[in-house]
Amino acid sequence: MAELILTSRLRCPECGHEKEEEMPTNACMFFYNCSSCGVRLQPLHGDCCVFCSYGTVPCPPIQEGNCCSG
Incomplete structure (x- = not known):
């Protein structure tokens, strides 16, 4: 099993600003x-969180192949 990546770069669709953020695992x-x-x-x-969108x-649950229950 691959190690989870816990950091993602979010990009704002309004202004294009990007910022690296740590994703919660719980x-x-x-x-x-x-x-x-x-x-x-x-x-x-259809997406479970802002990281998926x-x-x-x-997000970590999706990386693991699970449904993200929120």
Whole structure:
């Protein structure tokens, strides 16, 4: 089994700002406020968290091949 990647670079769809963030391993992150423009991001339809929608790496449960229950 591959080691989990716990850092993902989130990209704001409004302003394009990117920031590397550490992903929680025990919960999904439903909301994220862009530190550049202040827009509040939430998962796109069908995604479990902001990392799966806007990150370079999906959340840990998805990396493990499990459903992310939130």
